[in-house]
Amino acid sequence: MKKITFISFLTILLSLSIHGQEKTVTIHLDQFDSQQRVQLASLDGWIFQKGSDKSWSQPNIDLTGWKHLNPNQLSSEFGNKNERLEGWFRIKFRLAQDFDTISWYLDRELWLATDIYLDGALIHSFGKTGTDQSGFQHFNPSHALPVPFNLQTGREHLLAIHIANYEGPFTPRNVRSTEENLSSLINLTGPYFTELKQDYYRSSHIYSTFWVTLSTIFMILFWLMYLQNPGEKIFKLIAILSIANLFTIVGTSLPNFLELSFTQEKIRYLLTVIFGAVTNVFMLMVGEWIFKKKVSTLSKFLLILLPVSSIIASLYDFSIPFGVLNAILIGYFIYLIISNWKQATRVQWAVVIAMFLFLASISLYIVLAKISIKLFLLYGNLWLSFALFIPLFSLLIYVSLRFRETMQERINIQMEKTQQLEAINAASAKIAEMERIRDLDEIKSKFFANISHEFRTPLSLILGPLRRAEKRRNGVGNKYTLDETSYHLLNRNANRLQNLVDQLLDLSRLESGQVYLSLEQGNMIQFLRSIVFSFESMAERSGINYITNFPPEIEGVFYDKDKIEKIISNLITNAIKYTPSNGSVTICIQEKEGAILFEVTDTGKGIKNKDIKRIFERFYRVEGSEEKGSGIGLALTKELVELHNGQINVSSTIGEGTTFKVRLPFTLRGLPDNVHVLNHNGVSENHEKKSTPFIKEDAQLVREDSDNNQSINEKPLALIIEDNEDLRSYISSIVDKKYKTLLAKDGEHGERMAFEHIPDIIISDVMMPRKDGFALCNSLKNNDKTSHIPIIMLTAKAGYDNKMEGLTQGADAYLTKPFKEEELIIRMTNLVEARKKIWEQFKSLDLSLINDASLQSIDDKFLQEVINVIKNNMDNEYFSVEDIGREVGFSRSQLHRKLKAIINKSANQLIIEIRMNEAKRMLEHKTGTVSEIAFSVGYSNLPYFTKSFKKQFGVLPSKVRNL
Known part of the structure; x- marks a missing residue:
């Protein structure tokens, strides 16, 4: 018993008119090819007749009108390929005696509807041949296995094949012409080939699932990277390539999962051809961009031309569009590789060669399907996987590296922007600091001018009566006499001087944290009345209406008489000073929630908004005011209020007046943590509600080596700060016998060296760039690290005011240029020796x-x-x-x-x-x-x-x- 398989079915061309008996063909074993197939369509003995008569399947029929079959002449019978094609093929054959051990299968791969008859009996139908368009149905050969049947060795057999096609010869499966399919795809084969096809179909499902899944993953990865870097064109090209590649893979794999109708198959095939062409063109563009950072006009032209031409060509032959396309792309890739041989990097080489291998592998895949169906069935899926994944993996590596480079570039750009912003901010901060220092210097200059004026006026009023008294002194006993008016003038101005000095001292002590509240418990309202009414006569003399409003008496409250008197006196004095005659000053005092609310309102000119923001700054005075002040009264008031944990604010309207509001708590809970409370015996007791640790916020921890065993007898260290290089060297030469010297060229440089080296004495010029001697002296004297260092100021300003300015900043000595060497040495020695005397005091102290x-x-x-x-x-x-x-x-x-x-x-x-x-x-x-x-x-x-x-x-x- 023998089995036969008919595999594919491609076209039988040509028939010659015959009469009489059919020729019987004998098939020998040596007619099988290397894949155990006999192409029956290539045998002589086929006859063909148009029509649909079912009786033509029987052995003994009238053969009048039948033609001998020629494989290349079927189209001559149907000149228009869109014409309905229907007919019968017959052949008589016998198997030679050498086929005893072989089973047979009939294999065919043809979209035509087909009925297969053996010795007059129907053994299998593929699709429906029908009798018209409505009854016709194509057969999808995607997963058709060979059909087994029995043959007897040496016996004559009749094979009759009825074919029908009502939709023209368009055959997407290997889309060749109908006659070619008939001639090459009607095959007699053995069981080995059948097993190969079965394995191929099973593996196709697995490979197709794998291809689609992996292509989807790659597509998602590429698009995520593109969305992170939309400005990178290479990411955009690869993202589009990944989508086109995914649709190509899906289109190629779809027949492995679904049974498509003939129309659906045509659509699937056309879309697959389009996306395949787009994939290959974008692969070309990616290669160009990797090498040249641009896409050529040729690639843009091919992006339109190749898909269109592929569709047109595919209507004729499957192999034409892909073969031509791959040939063009492979040639262009070879050109890219050769033309960029020297400048390409390893990564560029890897990606472009991988894509070149992809195109070459696809071409070899197509060639493999043509030259050896056995090798195609054995290795086709594996080879296609290799062809697909080499470029995908190489592109993923390239994109990942480029993505990392892009991220690093972004980080670098961001860091550069940050550095630029920091530089701008630093420059702005420096400018702001310079403006602040300039403003501060200006304010200080005005302050010293004002304070000098404030001192000179009472001094003049003190010195005047004294000089007059000297002229009128009594010769007996050298006594000086003053009249009552002069006495009161002296007393009043001496008190005025004392008040100015007290204010300056209060500011200094507040700044150094040496001022504490000394509280006593009693009737605060009564105390406030005495202060407020003490200014009533002053207001009357100025023609000012003086209005007061007090709450009921409050017993048992805590308050500091001295601090509160200064706060209220400053505010009322200011109000009277800046209120014109016939104006009014209103004092309103209230008690609310454990605090005294003190409000002073005047009807003066008012204060501008720009001045309100600064009136509590030290040394600041409102410009253009007729009444000149020292610029410290309100600053002192604010700090005294804050010492109470209180608040002060001001509101003013130009032309209407100004109101100051002060809130001062009077309970121990509302007052600061550390206060001194006077008991009934007048003894101060320290009250602490809680311990508040002192934290030095600006401290720096710097590890340095130091010689702790420094000899007491070594030379003292002198720091010379002078912007004139010659004078700096001259001073160094004067003192270097008795002192080790450090030299600095300006105030800022000197300040840094003072903090770093802690010298034993400093000699500084006054007029210097960047930071003058006064500012330097003030900074060093108010810093814990350098406050102990004696400072000698050198200046060309010989005026008394200038000397006072230097001493006010904390200078220990003041020398005028030109100076004498001996005087400088003596002053330095005296200051250092004075420090040594202080040492001696500490020697005997615990x-x-x-x-x-x-x-x-x-x-x-x-x-x-x-x-x-x-x-x-x-x-x-x-x-x-x-x-x-x-x-x-x-x-x-x-x-x-x-x-x-x-x-x-x-x-x-x-x-x-x-x-x-x-x-x-x-x-x-x-x-x-x-x-x-x-x-x-x-x-x-x-x-x-x-x-x-x-x-x-x-x-x-x-x-x-x-x-």
């Missing part, structure tokens, strides 16, 4: 017992802060100089020079001294054993503690305890 209340200067407060830090870490054996510096905001070297300058002791010496003094005190009071006391002051090694104690006091600690 520094740990210094009382905070007795400290006034910045240096004293700094020293107490250092001592407190050491005390708080007394029991920490690992406590070091660096720890002290970290607490007080000094570097190791700065701390060393500061302590050497003010007490002539290093930080280590101070730690040991304080620990030893504390240990001695504890031993004398017998607060523990020697060992316990040693541990409590930071010594874990008892013998070392004993040795240190004896070195300090000349006696063993045990003897001190036993006294």
